[in-house]
Amino acid sequence: MSFLGSQSLTTYSLVSGVALHLFALRHGEWDQSAPTIVAWYLVITALGAGTNLIQILVGTASISRLLGWHLLGLFGSIVIYRAFFHRLRKFPGPFVAGVTAFYASYLSAKKFHKFEEVGKLHRQYGDYVRLGPRELSVADPQAVPFIYGPTAKTTKGPFYDGTQPYVSLHTDRDKKQHARRRRTWDHAFSTKALLDYEPRVSKYSAQLLSVVSQQAGRAMNVARWFNYYSFDIMGDLTFGKSFEMLVTGNDSYMLSTLHGDMQSLGPFLHVMWIIPFFKRVPGLNRSYVAFWKWLYEQVDIRSKNEPERPDIFTWILKDFRSRDQTEKDKLFLHGDAELAVVAGSDTTAATLTNLFYELANSPEFTARLQSEIDTLIEPTYREMAQLTLLNAAIDETLRLHPALPSGMQRVTPPQGVRVGDVYIPGDCLVQIPLYTLFRDERCFHQPHAFIPERWSTRPELIKDGSAYIPFGSGPFGCAGKQLALMEIRRITVDLLSRYDIALSKEQTHEAFYEGQQDVFTLVHGRGLQLVFTERIKA
């Protein structure tokens, strides 16, 4: 005997799926709850099967069949809604992109060249492309102030929840709280604080010089050594000790874990609901748990050992100690420790690699740059900051190869955002692909060519400089920009004053470009083989 007819229960199952989507999942963000939702499904299914509940209710209907109808209702409703009723439906783009965020993941995973794939979509569909069900890629230079500018009404998107429960300054989505924390970071990068960091930067520059002197005349993978340089500096300025990679010549635990995670998780950054599984499911989370245990140990050691001269962590600890030191404060502290190393390393290393690639391809410009550098005897940070050609080369490198090539995710405010004639509805994800934008004819003449002079003697080659934001802009712009520039200038000056550079015979342009990987920041998977030759000065 059955309590309900099998037919009506099938209908209820289907309708329950539709209702779950329309009245619950369609509203708000559920990414962080994904493991809990899946766990509930498993529990209910097990209970239904284990207690013969279904048999009592419907006789012959099986739990798996009803679950099937429920899921059909749920996913059917999601697809129909996204394709035909969603507020972004009028924006052009591949049909699949509008239906599932896995499309953007597919673009990311395909050779890790999302910046190029998205560029192709813009050439096909125009400035506004629907890249995901709730996501727009915007390549309109006019949109920059509305999405990233100091007075933009946008907030950071769900991508930033990827580090939950650890919330760093970078991943803090609460604007007020972020502004409070940002003041601490701004102290850590004040002009005075930077002077404390200068001797450390010089020390690691000298270590890298020593490595280069041993390998001069032979092909050398500089991408690897620039990574060691930037990571060792950030280790020193955060944990009070270098990772010693410039000395040992081996990858540290931090670098290999970070790069491993970026490779495996990079493609999932558009489907953030998957990330919590990697943190909470036993077995899957082994590397995650081990990493944070290691990080806690480093923070603990650093907290008990104050360095002679203040470092970045001095400021973060000071703020932490002035607070109640609640569990939340501890999550902030450890989130910030990770951020300091992560934000400061790959970005700087990738920029150095790209800079040296461009310089090796521009011998005439590099010779002039060397002459400029030769005017300084023992260059200080302040003096290096005045080198016109050096600064122009860095700017031009970041234009052609932005360290965050696909831009930064933001959410539009409830009232939406208007850019000229285009209205972007509220509560949508927007992202400006910096790689595409910085190579836009509307912003720069000869946009694909490396012409540093556009930033010095030939400003007419810049049509719209306001779109150029390699360090971001507004309240969430890069906190460590001046440290990054100090590191880049120091090692560039030290190397170019002693060495000429050239691509090694084996290094092709294709391999260099193919090896660039977009995993939120840009990394050089295949490296860059350069040959350093001692300079013969007149």
Ligand code: HEM
């Ligand atoms: C060439 C090197 C660098 C580039 C191109 C760069 C670029 C950027 C960009 C575009 C952002 C905005 C990210 C977003 O909105 O999601 C950012 C944020 C940030 N960067 Fe950098 N960065 C570089 C080096 C550094 C260094 C050396 C540090 C030192 C720790 C650093 C610390 C930070 C921090 C703390 C944030 C978060 C700021 C906030 O949310 O208020 N960066 N960076």
